[in-house]
Amino acid sequence: MKRAVPKQKILNKEAFSNSNVLLIGTYSSENKGDAAMELSVANRVRKELGATVQISSPFPNIDKAFYSDFEVVFSQRRKLIRASIQLFLAFIYSLLPKATQSKFSFLILSDEGKAILNADLVIDLSGDMLTEDYGPHVAYSHFIPILMSIFLRKKVFLCAQSIGPFGLTTFLAKYIFSKVSRITVRESISYEYMKRFGLSESKLSKTADVAFLLEPAKLERTKEILKEEGLSLPKDRIILGISVSDIIQKKYDARHDVKGKFEDEFASLLDQLIETHKVFVVFVSHVTGPSETKDDRNLSKRIFSKMKNKKSGFVLSGNHRPEEIKRIISQFSLFVGARMHANIGALSVGIPIIAISYSHKTPGIMREFELGDWVHPIETLDMDKLNESILTMYKKRKTIASQISKSNERIKSVAEENIVKIKELLS
Template sequence: MVKIVITGHGSRLSKGNSALLNSRIRLIKRFIEDSEFTIFTFHPEISYKPEMKYLKNVKISFYEVPFKFSLSFRELPKTIFSILKIVFCRSISPYLKDLREYKDADLIISTGGDVLTEDYGLVDFINYAGNLLLGIFLKKPVIIFAETVGPFKHRLSKAIAKYLLNHASLITVRGEISKKYLNTLGVNRAPQYLTADTAFLLEPPPLQILKQILEKENIKDSDILVGITVSELIPRYDFTKTRTLKDKYDKYVEIMASVTDYIIEKLGATVVFVPSVIGPVYDDRRVADRIYKIAKNKEKIRNIKNEYTCEEIKGIIGRCSIFIGARMHVTVFSTSLHIPTIAIAYSRKTYEVVGMLTDYIIDIRKGLEYDAVISVINEVWLNKEKIKEMLASRMRKVRQRALLNGILLRNFLRSLQI
């Protein structure tokens, strides 16, 4: 039995996190059938069991990540203990359950997608990097698996990233931007491959289950549906002259409410708000609620409040005529199902992961304006059949790249003669 540790998982309440984890497990099982998994998560208090609905016959156990770093005084004891774990990991690994799991693993694999970056701050990066460095210090093969790498702003983060990546056993990145950044960073020791995000391979649920979900949410399959995922996080990245975070948030809500009314009135569609993140900090449903309250055409809005698995979220999105996503992985879901997609981006990961599948990316860092959004919606709506054909053609190459992650992992494992 091949023992695989996947480290750095967030929580099931982010369906992007869940899609990464579930698609990695399925892909690895496809190429390494005799495998079992230990998942290290930052939120062990949030059960993953509901998200395992479509993962059959897989042995999985969950633990809290062994390394947790914080600048909070209240978390100081845990931070000191985490640092001591890294420094003395070899000598104390027999006595700590989490380090024993690392020590007993045949492979240690990353998850998170865009966590090897400073886009979310230096502390977040140190946390993700620290849990991978533990594997390297314990002399285990560490695989950087279908990740986005960079950017880094500080000398410290660049030094940590360069050391980590140069000591990895295999690196696969999910886009050209990261491949080039590895060279800029001075990463030249580990084998590097250009692949694609594993979530492109995630399968929607059986049709009968999807029909039950649509009925529960009062979504008529016969209606013209436009899906929208809004985000509590994304207004923070509006780098225009809007001053306060509250002003940015209010502006975002007002624009998206007006966009919603336009879609209903001019396109004759029902708008379905599809949440991608429902905790533990941000919750897309709260933004959708705010938009619903000020939108005029409430009878043509379906605001999904129930929690569904990442596979079920993908299935719902697959019923839409076009899709507008402010969370990156929902645009992975939509494009992989050949749904014409408008992505609202706040970092380069959107350009890297879905840029080859959609020409319609609105970068909120440059500002979000109603007229610009409507112009893009009209163009996508007018050309939706051509866009579907284009997506069907391009997705074949993307799926092959996503599958390459599993092939490379299997070949690496064979080279170890495990």
């Protein structure tokens, strides 16, 4: 049964031209998933609504160049003590009579706080960070700008995220969910979890990740990139795209209590596929910083260095934009991804994928495409079974690609609902 789509008011672009929208919650443009979400929302808000868009970033020195069309402000949320003091001052400010608040604007010290104070709508794009999966301190760091926005009486939209679970920070999460204007989640697992907070249907709804709205770069640009990289994709081979993650590597090694085990066994798996099924492997990194330890290219190169069949593999070394990576992935036969937004890139362009997961966001989104059986949780990841999955998927690739393409139309339509909600909140 199809969901009834409510009639929307026809709103002129001029009605939003004086609006200020602040995007918060992402980590860095070096994380291409973050960049895909930011660009999908920022470009649409500016183009369709004519609103002014600011982007809050913990790494403005990096992000200012990438988001050159928008103003980037510094977020100090990762400096927990300093950010907590600023949050407390914002709370004090909120208690003052509205008529006298302008005299005490000095209490709002940070650039992010000033941007919040000036915003008509604050949109949180934390992705999968509103959770204690990475520790309660990480959840709290993402709560800080949301809480500040609430204290300063701003409309807040938690947009298209995977949320939960919470432990120590449950009381803060519950408070936030009760105070924000809208919440959308991007998959059913989060939606079922969020029901426990007793939120109304008008506040909570399931949509899809806004990165599905990011259009891939033109094919000509992809040809230019591959030429610059020195890669010519063989036409007579199975092209297997690979996106690895340091999170997966560390969890796999910890599970077996052997450092380097993931690199050794994954390299061996790829060699086996090359030798038995004429596979050509291309490593695509979806996180390239902001630090060396966060750069997936380093892990990709280490795995590649341990492969025997180096002539049948390639590591893309450039720092490419998310829309460029989307188009590059479209040239592959199959994709194996440990980064969810790399997988979203593959799904967006109809490429069959096998996902390696470390949180509920991955199986949640894969189930939206009826691909739940093609997820390998890191807790039980077995290289022989992964090998078997890759070969089985290749045999079924045409059917699965058709299934993905049919689902894409629905998913992108649902992702559009996030843009509609932004318009409603600004109207």
